[in-house]
Amino acid sequence: MDSPVQDKSVASGDTLDLRDPYPFFTARRREGGVFHGTVMDYSKTPESLRPADSYAALSWTAVNKALRNSKVFSTALYDSTIGVFMGPTILAMDGITHRAHRNLVSAAFKPQSLSVWEPDVVRPICESLIDEFIDEGRADLVKDFTFEFPTRVIAKLLGLPAEDLPFFRRAAVSIISYAGNVPRALEASKELKEYFLGHIEQRRSNPTDDIISDLVTAEIDGEKLSDRAIYSFLRLLLPAGLETTYRSSGNLLHLLLTHPEQFAAVEQNHDLLPQAIEEGLRYETPLTLVQRYVTEDTELEGVAIPQGAVLDLVLGAANRDENRWERPEEFDIHRTHIPHISFTAGAHTCLGLHLARMETRVAMEALLRRLTNITLLADGDPHIFGQPFRSPTSIPVTFDVR
Numbered sequence: 001m002d003s004p005v006q007d008k009s010v011a012s013g014d015t016l017d018l019r020d021p022y023p024f025f026t027a028r029r030r031e032g033g034v035f036h037g038t039v040m041d042y043s044k045t046p047e048s049l050r051p052a053d054s055y056a057a058l059s060w061t062a063v064n065k066a067l068r069n070s071k072v073f074s075t076a077l078y079d080s081t082i083g084v085f086m087g088p089t090i091l092a093m094d095g096i097t098h099r100a101h102r103n104l105v106s107a108a109f110k111p112q113s114l115s116v117w118e119p120d121v122v123r124p125i126c127e128s129l130i131d132e133f134i135d136e137g138r139a140d141l142v143k144d145f146t147f148e149f150p151t152r153v154i155a156k157l158l159g160l161p162a163e164d165l166p167f168f169r170r171a172a173v174s175i176i177s178y179a180g181n182v183p184r185a186l187e188a189s190k191e192l193k194e195y196f197l198g199h200i201e202q203r204r205s206n207p208t209d210d211i212i213s214d215l216v217t218a219e220i221d222g223e224k225l226s227d228r229a230i231y232s233f234l235r236l237l238l239p240a241g242l243e244t245t246y247r248s249s250g251n252l253l254h255l256l257l258t259h260p261e262q263f264a265a266v267e268q269n270h271d272l273l274p275q276a277i278e279e280g281l282r283y284e285t286p287l288t289l290v291q292r293y294v295t296e297d298t299e300l301e302g303v304a305i306p307q308g309a310v311l312d313l314v315l316g317a318a319n320r321d322e323n324r325w326e327r328p329e330e331f332d333i334h335r336t337h338i339p340h341i342s343f344t345a346g347a348h349t350c351l352g353l354h355l356a357r358m359e360t361r362v363a364m365e366a367l368l369r370r371l372t373n374i375t376l377l378a379d380g381d382p383h384i385f386g387q388p389f390r391s392p393t394s395i396p397v398t399f400d401v402r
């Protein structure tokens with residue numbers, strides 16, 4: 001299958017440019033919303049992990065419809081892709097099994113927890129990261145801040161020692177970039193299993209106040225989660241919780257710093273942060289697509305799709321559909337809010353969406369409260385890059401202390 005991907009820096013509607021895939025998405029969406037082909041680059045993916053036949057949905061209606069029909073557009077596909085490295089997770093489950101497991105693990109993400117995590121975990125972590133660079137008057141807000149805080153937050157919520165941060169961040173990244181190095185991803189998967197088994201055992205004999213303890217004590221119909229279900233879920237949480245949040249908060253910072261009037265509005269009124277966060281997620285979603293396996297011959301927006309095909313659901317394209325938003329190609333935090341689809345929809349809607357929003361708001365509040373005159377430097381041409389994961393290459397800034 002031909003890949004449409006080009007690693008070049010000139011935007012075009014003919015090829016998918018990793019710096020700006022949106023002209024390509026728009027051109028394909030205007031041709032019909034669903035097309036036979038893929039927006040993924042499989043050139044480095046081993047043959048055994050490549051789909052035989054692919055389709056891509058780009059319009060809001062097509063993406064939303066497919067996400068809400070998990071019987072025909074199934075996540076079971078993840079069992080033979082990322083699931084090879086994570087193990088059986090709720091992401092790849094369907095129907096009653098998915099609902100039961102999701103109910104169990106979502107107990108660990110209950111809204112009451114957020115009100116405790118904000119002052120006790122997230123705010124102190126953000127403040128201490130700022131302490132580490134504030135005296136310098138300059139920083140790379142990716143390396144020094146956005147890359148750091150979500151990992152530290154997840155580690156704390158799981159009750160893992162801070163000194164293990166480099167290990168499990170490296171392992172999580174190896175798993176998520178499995179297509180480039182399968183043996184390394186398998187090794188990381190094994191290491192994480194051994195690591196988490198040790199923690200599960202500890203919590204079983206001595207439960208503490210953290211997510212691993214919640215998972216160890218959770219029950220479905222009187223049955224507890226197996227060790228395999230727990231360590232697989234934990235292997236999912238690492239990339240799910242770190243990769244997306246670090247990238248989306250970097251995207252928001254980059255967008256605000258390159259739109260100075262909107263940045264000034266947020267600086268003056270922190271109450272604008274929730275709408276800025278939503279617009280950042282719409283305009284530059286950290287994950288441009290999810291995928292589904294087609295379980296029976298079907299049709300989507302007038303296009304016939306055969307059983308066995310893999311469907312790319314291009315969230316990035318749906319988020320800029322001109323049939324849903326006016327001026328979709330403009331970043332505008334003041335626009336009337338219409339929900340985006342960056343957390344998807346339907347049964348597999350992101351379980352961590354409230355945590356992600358809270359983390360991003362708290363991180364931004366901490367930066368804005370302590371720094372002023374934040375100026376983006378042109379060093380190294382910082383820009384948002386990538387597909388399906390997108391985020392800034394760096395955010396070099398100078399600033400004054402408030």
Ligand code: HEM
Pocket residue numbers: 075090091092102154236237240241242244245248286287290291342343344347348349350351352353355356
């Ligand atoms: C801005 C940040 C985030 C974004 C954009 C995001 C995006 C997503 C998306 C698109 C999915 C659905 C995947 C699919 O349907 O194929 C998903 C699922 C999930 N996310 Fe997030 N996520 C974010 C943060 C988090 C955080 C912080 C956590 C937890 C610590 C988390 C945990 C999960 C879990 C467990 C699922 C699986 C839900 C299920 O299959 O029922 N996410 N996320």
